[in-house]
Amino acid sequence: xxxxxxPIAVVGITxxxxxxxxxxxxxxxxxxxxxxxxxxHLAFFPAHTAERFVVTSNLDALAxxxxxxxxxxxVLASGDPCCxxxxxxxxxxxxxxxxQILPNVSAVQVAFAxxxxxxxxxxxxxxxxxxxxxxxxxxxxxxxxxILTDTRNTPSEIARALLDAGDDDHARIDVFEHVGGSRExxxxxxxxxxxxxxxxxxxxxxxxxxxxxxPWSLGLPEDAFAHRQGMITKAEIRAVTLAKMRLHEGFxxxxxxAGCGSxxxxxxxxxxxxxxxxxxxxxxxxxxxxxxxxxxxxxxVCIVAEEAPSALADLPLPDAxxxxxxxxxxxxxxxxxxDRLCPDGRLVANLATLEHVTExxxxxxxxxxxTEIVQVGVARGTDAAGLTRxxxxxxxxIVSLSGGA
Numbered sequence: 001x002x003x004x005x006x007p008i009a010v011v012g013i014t015x016x017x018x019x020x021x022x023x024x025x026x027x028x029x030x031x032x033x034x035x036x037x038x039x040x041h042l043a044f045f046p047a048h049t050a051e052r053f054v055v056t057s058n059l060d061a062l063a064x065x066x067x068x069x070x071x072x073x074x075v076l077a078s079g080d081p082c083c084x085x086x087x088x089x090x091x092x093x094x095x096x097x098x099x100q101i102l103p104n105v106s107a108v109q110v111a112f113a114x115x116x117x118x119x120x121x122x123x124x125x126x127x128x129x130x131x132x133x134x135x136x137x138x139x140x141x142x143x144x145x146x147i148l149t150d151t152r153n154t155p156s157e158i159a160r161a162l163l164d165a166g167d168d169d170h171a172r173i174d175v176f177e178h179v180g181g182s183r184e185x186x187x188x189x190x191x192x193x194x195x196x197x198x199x200x201x202x203x204x205x206x207x208x209x210x211x212x213x214x215p216w217s218l219g220l221p222e223d224a225f226a227h228r229q230g231m232i233t234k235a236e237i238r239a240v241t242l243a244k245m246r247l248h249e250g251f252x253x254x255x256x257x258a259g260c261g262s263x264x265x266x267x268x269x270x271x272x273x274x275x276x277x278x279x280x281x282x283x284x285x286x287x288x289x290x291x292x293x294x295x296x297x298x299x300x301v302c303i304v305a306e307e308a309p310s311a312l313a314d315l316p317l318p319d320a321x322x323x324x325x326x327x328x329x330x331x332x333x334x335x336x337x338x339d340r341l342c343p344d345g346r347l348v349a350n351l352a353t354l355e356h357v358t359e360x361x362x363x364x365x366x367x368x369x370x371t372e373i374v375q376v377g378v379a380r381g382t383d384a385a386g387l388t389r390x391x392x393x394x395x396x397x398i399v400s401l402s403g404g405a
Contacts, residue, residue, distance in 0.1 A: 244374075250271065370401070
């Protein structure tokens with residue numbers, strides 16, 4: 001312990017107040033000369049004579065105060081202070097030689113106990129001060145997840161986002177208010193049942209998926225997807241295309257000219273905690289795209305109903321780009337994508353004509369990018385009067401670019 005500074009105990013407490021504390025923790029609280037915590041926690045000890053420090057969002061101010069504090073000090077925290085709590089923050093800034101953490105039962109543990117399910121295999125997330133999109137991107141790909149909410153990212157906002165992602169048939173929500181306290185309340189249902197509901201500020205959301213978010217086998221047959229007749233990337237071409245992208249978990253992928261979304265859907269299982277931005281301008285194709293996202297529960301597919309390249313300006317930087325359709329804008333789309341592609345990223349384009357191949361290779365060489373080109377020809381066996389013959393599909397050029405700065 002440095003500089004004569006006093007000991008600091010970070011004590012987890014539940015809505016049962018002092019009754020939730022084991023004797024060693026209660027003894028530390030009773031012996032504290034400085035008692036820190038949120039107003040709700042401090043209210044559990046109205047007769048305590050210690051000086052009080054109310055913790056709100058002023059964590060730096062708290063750490064600075066405790067750094068020079070010589071008296072026995074207790075910081076009260078909800079449940080387990082190490083589960084998205086203040087414990088690790090204080091241990092890192094003040095040192096483990098000063099900070100002792102005494103965990104209690106966390107709200108997450110209690111919620112899963114109410115559900116009769118294990119929690120060690122759940123994905124635990126906090127939406128406190130974080131963008132909801134990034135939180136849900138992870139939650140949607142988990143079999144079960146729990147989200148600690150805040151006043152902005154409420155259960156209704158979470159439900160609305162799940163509904164917009166087409167997850168109403170693939171997810172069930174459990175909202176727990178005041179977990180472990182006398183005002184505990186549990187509401188369960190589909191995302192669509194929560195969008196207009198209000199809840200107490202102290203709550204958490206459990207999301208359990210009723211259908212896997214992937215992975216599924218690559219190269220699914222065309223009839224697995226809703227699509228306009230003939231307007232879909234064929235299964236064999238799709239499998240090779242995805243291999244050329246070299247996708248990894250957590251990647252951001254732009255699928256430009258996404259069509260019905262067959263490539264987006266299969267890619268979403270490969271990037272898992274990442275996101276696929278499916279850019280499509282055609283209203284009919286968008287209908288198929290939305291249906292396929294719902295059908296496969298691909299919540300990490302974000303549909304961008306705009307025209308490229310203008311639609312690309314506000315998207316997150318991609319780790320990979322796939323151009324499946326260009327609407328006569330191949331050059332501008334490729335240039336815009338190359339400008340924003342992350343270092344070591346790859347751009348893959350499926351092309352049907354030699355003119356488009358020539359244009360793309362010229363752009364790559366002018367930019368000093370490496371190119372790889374393969375032509376994939378597929379012939380499928382068909383019945384011919386009890387015999388089998390091979391029927392050829394149109395060949396496709398798959399061009400891969402890499403080497404951007």
